[in-house]
Amino acid sequence: MLKKVKLTKEEMKDFAEVFAYYNYGDEETGMIPFFPGYPDRTRFINYIVAMIRTANDYNAVYATSNKKEGINKKALLLSALEYGFEKISELSGISPTDLFGENLENALTAFEKIHTDYRNLHEELEGLRHTDEDVRKLYNEFTQEAIQDVYDRLPEDIKNKPHSFEKLHIAIGIMEDYCHHYMNKDLSDRELEYMRCRTVELTEYLLKG
DSSP states (O other): OOEEOOOOHHHHHHHHHHHHTOOOOSSOOOSGGGSTTTTOOHHHHHHHHHHHHHHHHTTOOEESSTTOOSOOHHHHHHHHHHHHHHTHHHHHTOOHHHHTSSOHHHHHHHHHHHHHHTHHHHHHHHHHHHHOHHHHHHHHHHHHHHHHHHHHHSOHHHHTSTTHHHHHHHHHHHHHHHHHHHHHTOSOHHHHHHHHHHHHHHHHHHHHO
16 A cells, blocks of 8 residues: 655655666666766756655655655656646746737747757657556646636637637647647758748637637
């Protein structure tokens, strides 16, 4: 039976080092090589400690005994994801009001920033939400709350248009698709520029047309 436990700073660091120096064998590498400074693992360890501290603050560190054996890594992950979702505006420097103000170019720039600044996290999370039911559920809950928050902040003249909520979903989907191409650099500069212009036009048409 799992029990809630509290970790000391030293225990958090010890646990983080287990992640940092885990031997994946010859076939896999994990996320460690993608962190700045690799092969030095200092920043990666600090990142993992921050995740564990978050889970610790949320009382979401579980173990199989009071001796803190068998700490549940998935609970740490879900708690860290929940914290990240709640603090996404603070972490990215972007607020919901930035996304759909008067200038849709700024909204798209904000989307580009989120995707490029947090590319590795984005790709890891995309993989997890397709393979883990708990992560998928948490991701979907956050997405719905975030879209509702953006919708609530839209001007009344936009919200009063027929199917405005559904159109917001479509607009965000179009922007997401463009940002994936922008993030992956799988199109030429000319193609990306054209796609960006049409994305802004389509989004403006959906929300304001």
